[in-house]
Amino acid sequence: MKPSIPPASLALTADASAALSRRDFVKRTGALIVAFSAARVATDLGLAPQSVSAQGINGVGSPQLDSWIAIAADGRVTAYTGKCELGTGLYTAQLQLVAEELSVPIDRVTLIQCDTSLTPDQGTTSGAQSHPTNFNHANLALACATAREALVGLASKRLGAPVDQLRAVDGAVSLRSDPSRRVAYGELIGGNKFNLQLDKNARRKPASEWTILGKPVPRVDFPAIVTGRFEYVHNVRIPGMLHGRVVRPPALGSTLVKVDEASVQGMPGLVKVVVRKNFVGVVAEKAWQAEQAARRLKVEWTPGRQIPDQRTWYQHLRSQKATRDVLTVDSGDVDKTLAGAATVLRSTYHHPFQMHASVGTACAVADVQGTRATIYSATQAVWPLRNTMATLLGVKPEDVRIIFRMGSGCYGVNGADTVSYDAAILSQAAGKPVRVWLSRQEEMAFENYGPAFVIDQRVALDASGTIVAWDYESWTLSLGGRPGYNAPGNVVTGYLAGFEPQSVQPRSPAPPPTNFDNGSNTAPSYVTGTVGNRSGGCGIVKSERAVTHTIASPFFTGPLRSPARLQNTFAHECFMDEIAASLKADPVEYRLRHLRDPRLREVVTAAAQKAGWERRPSPRNGNRRSGVANGRGMACVLYEGDNGYCALVADVDVNMSTGLVTVKRLVAAMDCGPISNPDGVRNQMEGGLIHGISRALREEVTWSGERVTSIDWRTYRPWFLGDQVPVIETVLINRTDVEAMGAGETTITVTAAAIGNAIFDATGVRVRQLPFTPERVKAAIDSRS
Amino acid sequence: MSVITLRVNGQTRTVDVDPATPLLYVLTDDLALNGPKFGCGLGQCGACTVIVKGEAVRSCSVPVQSVAGAEITTLEGLGSPENPHPIQQAFIDGQALQCGFCISGVIMTAKALLDKTPNASDAQIRQTMSNVLCRCGAHIRMLAAIKKYQQQRRAGAPTARTERGGVQRRTA
Numbered sequence: 024m025k026p027s028i029p030p031a032s033l034a035l036t037a038d039a040s041a042a043l044s045r046r047d048f049v050k051r052t053g054a055l056i057v058a059f060s061a062a063r064v065a066t067d068l069g070l071a072p073q074s075v076s077a078q079g080i081n082g083v084g085s086p087q088l089d090s091w092i093a094i095a096a097d098g099r100v101t102a103y104t105g106k107c108e109l110g111t112g113l114y115t116a117q118l119q120l121v122a123e124e125l126s127v128p129i130d131r132v133t134l135i136q137c138d139t140s141l142t143p144d145q146g147t148t149s150g151a152q153s154h155p156t157n158f159n160h161a162n163l164a165l166a167c168a169t170a171r172e173a174l175v176g177l178a179s180k181r182l183g184a185p186v187d188q189l190r191a192v193d194g195a196v197s198l199r200s201d202p203s204r205r206v207a208y209g210e211l212i213g214g215n216k217f218n219l220q221l222d223k224n225a226r227r228k229p230a231s232e233w234t235i236l237g238k239p240v241p242r243v244d245f246p247a248i249v250t251g252r253f254e255y256v257h258n259v260r261i262p263g264m265l266h267g268r269v270v271r272p273p274a275l276g277s278t279l280v281k282v283d284e285a286s287v288q289g290m291p292g293l294v295k296v297v298v299r300k301n302f303v304g305v306v307a308e309k310a311w312q313a314e315q316a317a318r319r320l321k322v323e324w325t326p327g328r329q330i331p332d333q334r335t336w337y338q339h340l341r342s343q344k345a346t347r348d349v350l351t352v353d354s355g356d357v358d359k360t361l362a363g364a365a366t367v368l369r370s371t372y373h374h375p376f377q378m379h380a381s382v383g384t385a386c387a388v389a390d391v392q393g394t395r396a397t398i399y400s401a402t403q404a405v406w407p408l409r410n411t412m413a414t415l416l417g418v419k420p421e422d423v424r425i426i427f428r429m430g431s432g433c434y435g436v437n438g439a440d441t442v443s444y445d446a447a448i449l450s451q452a453a454g455k456p457v458r459v460w461l462s463r464q465e466e467m468a469f470e471n472y473g474p475a476f477v478i479d480q481r482v483a484l485d486a487s488g489t490i491v492a493w494d495y496e497s498w499t500l501s502l503g504g505r506p507g508y509n510a511p512g513n514v515v516t517g518y519l520a521g522f523e524p525q526s527v528q529p530r531s532p533a534p535p536p537t538n539f540d541n542g543s544n545t546a547p548s549y550v551t552g553t554v555g556n557r558s559g560g561c562g563i564v565k566s567e568r569a570v571t572h573t574i575a576s577p578f579f580t581g582p583l584r585s586p587a588r589l590q591n592t593f594a595h596e597c598f599m600d601e602i603a604a605s606l607k608a609d610p611v612e613y614r615l616r617h618l619r620d621p622r623l624r625e626v627v628t629a630a631a632q633k634a635g636w637e638r639r640p641s642p643r644n645g646n647r648r649s650g651v652a653n654g655r656g657m658a659c660v661l662y663e664g665d666n667g668y669c670a671l672v673a674d675v676d677v678n679m680s681t682g683l684v685t686v687k688r689l690v691a692a693m694d695c696g697p698i699s700n701p702d703g704v705r706n707q708m709e710g711g712l713i714h715g716i717s718r719a720l721r722e723e724v725t726w727s728g729e730r731v732t733s734i735d736w737r738t739y740r741p742w743f744l745g746d747q748v749p750v751i752e753t754v755l756i757n758r759t760d761v762e763a764m765g766a767g768e769t770t771i772t773v774t775a776a777a778i779g780n781a782i783f784d785a786t787g788v789r790v791r792q793l794p795f796t797p798e799r800v801k802a803a804i805d806s807r808s
Numbered sequence: 809m810s811v812i813t814l815r816v817n818g819q820t821r822t823v824d825v826d827p828a829t830p831l832l833y834v835l836t837d838d839l840a841l842n843g844p845k846f847g848c849g850l851g852q853c854g855a856c857t858v859i860v861k862g863e864a865v866r867s868c869s870v871p872v873q874s875v876a877g878a879e880i881t882t883l884e885g886l887g888s889p890e891n892p893h894p895i896q897q898a899f900i901d902g903q904a905l906q907c908g909f910c911i912s913g914v915i916m917t918a919k920a921l922l923d924k925t926p927n928a929s930d931a932q933i934r935q936t937m938s939n940v941l942c943r944c945g946a947h948i949r950m951l952a953a954i955k956k957y958q959q960q961r962r963a964g965a966p967t968a969r970t971e972r973g974g975v976q977r978r979t980a
Contacts, residue, residue: 109907110906110907110908110909110944111906112906241900241903242903244908245899245900245903245905245908246889246892246900247889248905248908248911249883249892249896249899249900249905249908249911249915250843250883250884250886250887250888250889250892250893250896251841251842251843251844251882251883251884251912252842252884252888252889253842253908254842255842255845255909257836257845257846258836258842260837260840266837291809291826309825309826309829309833309837310833310836310837311825311826311828311829311830311833312826380943381909381943382847382853382855382907382909382910382941382942382943383845383846383847383855383909384846384847384848384849386846429907430907430909431845431847431907431909431910431943432906432907432909432943432944434943460846462849463847463848463849463850463852702903703903706903706906706946706949707906709945709946709948709949710906710944710945710946711945712945713945713946713947713948714943714944714945715945717945735848735850735852736848736850736852736853736941737852741941741943742945742947743937743938743939743940743941744914744934744937744938744940744941744942744947744950744951745934745935745936745937745938745939745940746938746947748947748948748951751948
């Protein structure tokens, strides 16, 4: 019962679907000319070896226009991108970009995403960086602009008219003065190579002329998704495919003592028990058989590493001596300024480990045959994965093909890479294609968590209440992370298979900073961010120091949506609020007093205005000491110091007897430069806010002894659909004269801080530790009285 | 292994499987359906939801033999990309999702509720959705899409078709 699928809904999976050979694919799309990684692909495609462009290892894209754009004789455009759809709408936005820049209707564009045999190497699709990479004056956008100019140039010769009298419209170039004189793209180039390099001077179409980009184009994948036709990686089916399950150790640090294969002997459908160092898995004909065999298999492990007690965790974290220290800024005079200040304020903030906790567990399909491997993966990083996969399997990188298929929303390095290794190891052992999905516990107990933080904040105030020094010091943890190009041990499967994770190399004291990069928002918005002669910060505080101490983590860690930026911004923006409160200053006015970046000032003002912000200090006068108290809070950020401005006003109710926090209304203002798709941006802003509420009010990795205890949706409870959601209002500031910035991670960065500040406004109680559970808020209220 | 006959999306299907196999695995692997998804295998998140005899059921936690002969509807059975069911259309119109992995839980749970309780209050809808998880945070749009469908349904506009394979044309 294969449903018939119209081409439009296949948009995201048309790329070389499993049954389609690359040669067929090339024929069908008219895309003669894509060629990348290796001679192998050139051979497969029937191309001359010299047509294969060199592949940059760092995801540098490609200088060859033909790597990005191909135009068939019928005028259809095929574009190739190394930035994939992670659920954020990037696929549709990139379609808009191509259609706009090339002046063709969007339904005449096919976009092929993230396949190491087909698309340019653009490294990793990490949410907030993909938009700036492909929508400014490089990569995909530049390729489209180069192609349009090339087509106009070809038309100029064909029509015998100078280029300034021509324009590209609807897939053809015509005379401005006589649109009936036109020549279609297919006639100009159809089926042939451009043979051009990307042209740095190619002119992007000005936003004032946009008719597709900048508009709320609906997601092209939604009709297939909501009707169950969309092919996620979980739905990839290869003829002869077997099913694998893994058997993880009870805890990190456990090593394998013995696998008793006899314990599963004769189980129906069982194909193989696979052991590789500390990796254990089974392969069976059906998923249910594999699951049962994995459960039944008797495996003996050594005990795992004891994890420091969670109750005294933060003391443990800040007392470690083997740290890697990094200074983001250091003006050299902070101690002196603090010593001479009229007032010094200090506070300490605590942020827990949190997890990606994707709604679907990770899944991958691998087909390893001899020295060749094809992997269907929801990885954010097909090219890096190709290299580490080759290392893991002992084959050549050019003999590995990684094909992206969308998975469950990932929010960073979830289980997508690790399960790709699981599937590959099992497929290699079985000699057949294998699909693996993880159990909920296998995913949650061993994923790469967003790390915990302890953050000490200190400021010096002058007699007028202006901040004259800001001193930030934090402690956090690291183990593993993204595997990158050479570290398969950075995720659990690679580690179990015998590869070491990247760990912390102690270094203390930190060397002085050499350039300002904001250090994942370790520098607050209010400092000048001065290193050398350059001031890269948004604020006016000249005496500044930000130092981070990183220790070895007992768990794997990795980027989780707004990595470290969220933790730091929670501390900065709550502390800013504390300072304002100590001076009985309005929190918005007090922020503006210390901000010089006009765009950050504007989002702060815009959010406050839209929210109907009442100028007064916090906490609110005359608030209730019992019943339900209401308050408002503000937080703002320039994400990563250069990648998205956002300000948020939160309105919350706090039940004074239970400590329950209810977020009533969120008003967010954002400036990410030119907006590619306003409805898509709003969807991201809203999603970031709800995700942010979940993380601020509920989410925390828990453990006991050597084991993680947050292993399902009862023990790690995020925000479910029935949970109370606020009214959300968004203000979009659309700036078409600047570079595009990231839009997916800004609102989540400020959510916890704005809520924390609103709790203070409502109750007069400052809660400096996340999550703001009812118990924690109640305890804070009780300890005051 | 035993031969089990299922009624899925209006069609009769026969499979030869271990009768204890979770229904989800049969739908996904033996019948090649993409709608229901494996989220947790514990019945906690809803990603695997299908409608069985009018009830929203978590197919990861139901042995296939227990639903032999019963009418089973998956997301595919409601409508097709060219001809979506009104509740699916409401999600497209409202752009009410992000990664979409959870969507069987959201749409099938809401539909089963509104089929049985067309006038369900907001509180009832919220209560019913309280064990359905979306991690992308599309909650507000999803709840709005459910409301929109409910209003259309009550207004008598293109109402629920019979859940048969998504092959019939919508009447309006």
